[in-house]
Amino acid sequence: MSEPIPLLHAHSWQVSIGRLVVPLLIAGVLGLVLGHLTIWLLLVLGLHALWILWQLRQLQNWLFAQHREPPPDDLGVLSEVASFVHTRHLVGRSRQRRLVNLLRVYREAAESLPDGILVLSDSRQLVWSNAAARRLLGLDRHQHRGQIIDRLIDNRRILDWLGAAAVEPTLLDVPAPANPDLRLSLRLIPYASGQWLLVVRDISKLLQLEQVRRDFVANVSHELRTPLTVVHGYLEMMEPDQFPDCAGMITEMRHQSSRMAQIVEDLLTLSRLDANESVADEVVAVATMLGQLTREAITISAGQHQIRFDCRSRRNLKGSTKDLHSAFSNLVFNAVRYTPAGGRIDLVWEDLPAGGAGFSVSDSGYGIPAEHLPRITERFYRVSTSRSRDKGGTGLGLSIVKHVLVQHQAHLRITSEPGVGSTFYCDFPESRLTTPTPPAAPTPLLEQPKIEPV
Template sequence: MSYRFDSSLRLPAALMAGLVVGCVAGAIVDAPWTGLAVVALAEIVVLLSLIRHQTRPMMAAARSEADPQYDRLMTRSRRIASQLRDLRSAAGTLPDAVVLLDQTRHVRWFNHASEELLGLRRPADRGRDLLDVLRNSELADWITDGAREPLNDVTAPGRPNRHISVTLLPFGSRQRLLLARDTSHLTRLEQIRRDFVANVSHELRTPLTVIHGYLELLDPEDIPELATVIDEMRTQSKRMGQIVEDLLTLSRLETQDHVPDEQVQMTPLLATLRKEAEALSQGRHKVSLDAATPVDILGSPKDLHSAFSNLVSNAVRYTPTGGRIVIRWERTPHGATFSVKDSGFGIPASHIARLTERFYRVSSSRSRDSGGTGLGLSIVKHVLNLHQARLEIASEPGQGSTFSCEFGSERLLDPERAHDLHMLG
């Protein structure tokens, strides 16, 4: 008669599933090896429990039948337990915080980095609800709201000068892993970059203004042999000036964390955008406006004008002569959407995800010929982020593009509310 240990047959499958989850977790936090180690760490608790609660009675039964089987089983159990303890010890020294939560969100285990980055206390916080031990309201709100997306650049609990990124991942049977990484050095580097760009832009503004002013004083008719050169110098100095202005705008937007709740009157704004498009087009395109929605929004009129104007000017620049451009403002079930649709060149799908990066260009030569700075869509993204809105891009090569700014219902201002706001102002 032979004895079969069912749990040992399930172990390879469980470990393989853990590897898959670990790879996904590691990819999310940009540390695949850390992800694998973390998942293996989480399996420690389950496997040790399995060994403790299931192995003993089974081993007793096995021993009654055959001592050799019992010895082999004991040796294997000790080896697995030793390996898991070693892995748990190694995971405990990881620089990233790791917290294992059960299905009721109670803390089952955490490593030493969790004490440093999340403020957890050993052993007092073991077994407690995570919301009760997190000493940071932003983190607690993020978890309460479902933690669907990673939380980046949040202040570490009790450490105002330290910044972390946090991810919450499902694991096993209704368990979860909370991962936190110290991003303070990245935050400092980003601040250095912002300061550098802002300072350089300010320093460049004055000399460029002087150069452009002197170029405007030159009359090509007085120096016909240099007429082409003067025109090109004027064009490039004007373009450099626009780049500087866009960089300063980006620097300002990046340092803002909110916008004033002013009434943005959409009807006159849309009319202005149409006039700007027609002036830039100079009759080369058919520009139409579809704005049957009589609703305004709350936000910054100046910044939203800048964002919408960038989308309109891009449509004009990248649509061939004879093409059509449609500016639309409409209500949606969840808010309202401003969109610009063109019949231009279109954008390959591989480029769409990177369009809002600074200076990113689908076609360098086409962008230079159009006169763009490469910063417009980055400005659009930052403006929308400040308004809790998002940019959606739909495009197909040869079929044109649609850029949509989607605003939530909390930003809408119906006529009655607008009247009350006007009376208060």
């Protein structure tokens, strides 16, 4: 059902129709009285047409006027049209004014942000930047607008990252082009249609605080090493048989001093890893290293677990032998430590279908609940405090593993199911792999000897 026509609209149509009908009636009467009816009607229609043209000219002058005045009245339907256009114009102007004010507020807010923000087009042209971005990257608001960002930043690491930003959306710890003393983090965020938002943050103070923390941990660890060594040495000299009344206390003190010494050693290892900005480029014979770790794990297990090493790749790693041995040994010995007697532990070194190679450690241990997996590599984070301490863990092993893998551009993946077991994957890229020139004989499967019951 159509909506009723407003009274004003109906009146304007009545006026317009009346202005046509009344002259035609008068012309008809005159034509009947004086004759020549057709001529009178045509004359009235012509005059009405001229009147309409004059009204259109008035409407045109009003529409194209530089200073918008109230719409002309007494034009019938055309006055109604002019009034409608005028109302829409006022509404549009008010809306445009609100949008401009809102855009100004957003722009002023973005200008006052401490983080730098750059809007880039699909072709990486600079569309807009705030004051922090111009200060950190050394840009000029007017001179550099519309230019490709690659030509404005003289930093090869940033340019390489921009080319692969879809794979790595965040870049950490790069010197600021405008001030090398400042350290930046960059993040590229896609938005709208084919546009990018580049967020630049000054992390210099955070890195300074992190360095203070590292120095503190390293200094405290060094200072604790000597007294702990002395205490542990004296405790080793005290035989429980000589002091039967204190035998339990001596044994517990020995255990706790050994645990504290291991914590100090792990903290020193982490401090050394944090301080190393580059990794040694040694050729690491993976099969040999993992074979040795398998034999050590079998010795530690003392026949309580089924430990198996399967070497499916002839490729070796390029990196630090010491650090990789530390990472792999932490994974292997954790599997032995947290797998109940009678469980199974599998060590595998293999080529990955997507490229690269990977080392994995699978066990049939307690498993890790899903809510703990995101934080499992944090320092001193424990899934079960009592179980970890009973097994002699320090809470730093997986943190060491993560640090070593990050330095070798590798990735740590963890899958686990409580009551079934866990698998830790260390995925290494092609850049960290090397293939020995002479073909190597396949490494035999290492497995502990089975002991038949008597």
